[in-house]
Amino acid sequence: MRIECKSLAKNIREQAKREAKGKKLYLHNIVVGEDEASLVYAKSNLKLLRKMGFDGKIHHLEEDEKILLGLIDSLNEDERVHGIMVNFPLPKNIDAMKVRERILPIKDVDGINPLNYGKLLLGQEILVPNTPRAVIRILETITNLGGKDVLIINRTPVVGKPLSLLLLNRDATPTIAHSKTMNLEEKARNADIIVVAVGKPGFLREDMVKEGAIVIDVGINVVDGKIVGDADFENIEKKAYITPVPGGVGTVTNACLIENLVKAAKLQGVI
Ligand code: NAP
Numbered sequence: 636m637r638i639e640c641k642s643l644a645k646n647i648r649e650q651a652k653r654e655a656k657g658k659k660l661y662l663h664n665i666v667v668g669e670d671e672a673s674l675v676y677a678k679s680n681l682k683l684l685r686k687m688g689f690d691g692k693i694h695h696l697e698e699d700e701k702i703l704l705g706l707i708d709s710l711n712e713d714e715r716v717h718g719i720m721v722n723f724p725l726p727k728n729i730d731a732m733k734v735r736e737r738i739l740p741i742k743d744v745d746g747i748n749p750l751n752y753g754k755l756l757l758g759q760e761i762l763v764p765n766t767p768r769a770v771i772r773i774l775e776t777i778t779n780l781g782g783k784d785v786l787i788i789n790r791t792p793v794v795g796k797p798l799s800l801l802l803l804n805r806d807a808t809p810t811i812a813h814s815k816t817m818n819l820e821e822k823a824r825n826a827d828i829i830v831v832a833v834g835k836p837g838f839l840r841e842d843m844v845k846e847g848a849i850v851i852d853v854g855i856n857v858v859d860g861k862i863v864g865d866a867d868f869e870n871i872e873k874k875a876y877i878t879p880v881p882g883g884v885g886t887v888t889n890a891c892l893i894e895n896l897v898k899a900a901k902l903q904g905v906i
Contacts, residue, residue: 636872636875636876636877637872637876637877637878637879638773638777638849638851638876638877638878638879638883640773640878640879640882640883640884640886640887641882641886643772643773643776643887643890644886644887644889644890645890647772647887647890647891647893647894648683648687648890648893648894650894651687651890651893651894651896651897652687652688654897654901654906655689655897655900655906656906658900658905658906659688659689659690660689660690660717660718660896660897660900660905661689661690661691661692661715661716661717661718662680662681662684662689662690662691662717662718662719662720662744662892662896663691663692663694663710663716663718663719663720664677664680664681664691664692664693664694664720664722665693665694665696665703665706665707665719665720665721665722666693666694666695666696666722667696667697667698667703667721667722667725667726667729668696668697668698668725668726670722670724673722674693674695676722677693677720677722678693679889680720680889680892681693683889683893684893684896687893689893689896691718694706698726698728698729700728700729700730700733700734703721703729703734704733704734704737707719707721707734707737707738708737710742711737711738711739711742716742717742717896717899717900717903717905718742718744718895718896718899718900719738719739719742719743719744720744720745720892721734721738721745721747723747723793732749735747735748735749736748736749740761740762741762741899741902741903742899742903743762743899744762744765744892744895744896744899745762745764745765745892745895746761746762746763746764746765746797746895747764747792748762751763752792752797755797755800755801756800758804760801760804761898761902762895762898762899762902763797763801763895764792764793764794764797765888765891765892765895766793766794766832766853766884766888766891767794767795767797767798767801768801768888768891768895769884769887769888769890769891770794770798770801770830770851770853770884771798771801771802771805772887772891773851773878773883773884773887774828774849774851775805777849777876778828778849780802780805780806780807781805781806781807782806782807782808783807783808783827783828784807784808784810784825784826784827784828785802785807785808785809785810785826785827785828785829785830786809786810786812786822786823786825786826786828786829786830787799787802787809787810787811787812787830787832788812788813788819788823788829788830788831788832788833788838788839788865789811789812789813789830789831789832789833789853790811790812790813791832794830794832794853795811795813795830795832796811798830799811807828810822810826819843820842820843823839823843823844824842824843824844824845825845826845826848827845827848827849828848828849828850828851829843829844829848829849829850829851830850830851830853831850831851831852831853831854831864831865831866832853832854832865833854833865834854834855834856834865835854835856835865836854836856836858836863836864836865837865837866837867838854838865838866839852839865839866839867839871840867840870841867841870841871841873841874844871844874844875845875846874846875847874847875847876848875848876849875849876849877850866850871850875850876850877850878851877851878851883851884852864852865852866852868852877852878852879852880852883852884853865853884854866854880855880855885862880862881863880864878864879864880864883868880
């Protein structure tokens with residue numbers, strides 16, 4: 636069974652728009668180096684923002700840490716900027732921790748500043764990374780998370796780690812798996828919910844999923860010019876609930892980013 640995500644994304648966007656109370660909000664998106672995927676993502680976000688009556692700017696920078704940190708400083712100080720997003724992964728010559736620390740926590744719309752992470756660890760969800768938040772929003776529309784066994788196949792700060800904390804806050808029982816995990820297939824077969832974010836097409840097979848389980852496919856891969864996820868959608872769909880790719884987690888993540896922009900503006904006292 637296919638999990639419909641587009642109407643959820645629309646609801647999140649419309650609610651965010653209502654909460655902005657007519658205030659035009661600006662999101663500045665920073666892409667460093669020649670990362671084509673980040674540029675495509677930033678452009679699609681800008682298009683969505685404009686469609687909603689908000690606006691923003693894409694800063695495409697060369698691979699220079701000083702320039703990047705200087706830009707973040709000026710955006711932090713600029714009252715016309717309500718949200719700052721830096722696209723990861725950053726080039727290796729840039730200290731990612733310095734970048735995370737530099738973004739003003741109340742403008743940190745992708746929740747990457749250590750202060751926002753720390754608050755999440757302590758159970759306070761202020762500005763939380765958008766992809767794991769999108770996963771939670773999808774799950775909450777179709778199930779009650781309390782007591783559920785959730786297998787997350789990903790341990791990165793972008794997806795797996797923050798998602799495990801969001802799940803704990805909702806009384807679920809998360810297990811985090813990664814490339815060194817033993818008996819992954821057995822763990823997957825026992826899970827009520829599987830969140831897969833590995834970046835390998837066809838990674839999650841039908842025989843790894845129990846009947847009636849829920850599969851959230853976070854993966855984004857390009858195969859023969861087409862975007863696909865990490866799961867064997869066609870076969871899993873016959874026995875379990877599963878999100879499509881495209882039109883699944885990514886769509887809801889984009890809506891969650893706008894929701895966080897509005898939240899950030901509230902934290903800044905402009906709404
Ligand atoms: P990443 O940094 O490459 O992390 C991949 C994760 O998968 C790591 O934790 C890795 O384990 C694990 N893994 C790799 N091979 C494995 C295996 N054979 N068995 C078990 N675990 C394995 O990627 P990422 O940035 O977190 O993103 C993951 C995927 O999600 C990508 O396809 C990306 O495009 C997509 N994504 C989608 C969205 C969205 O909004 N839809 C947002 C972000 C990312 P180790 O830690 O041991 O290496």
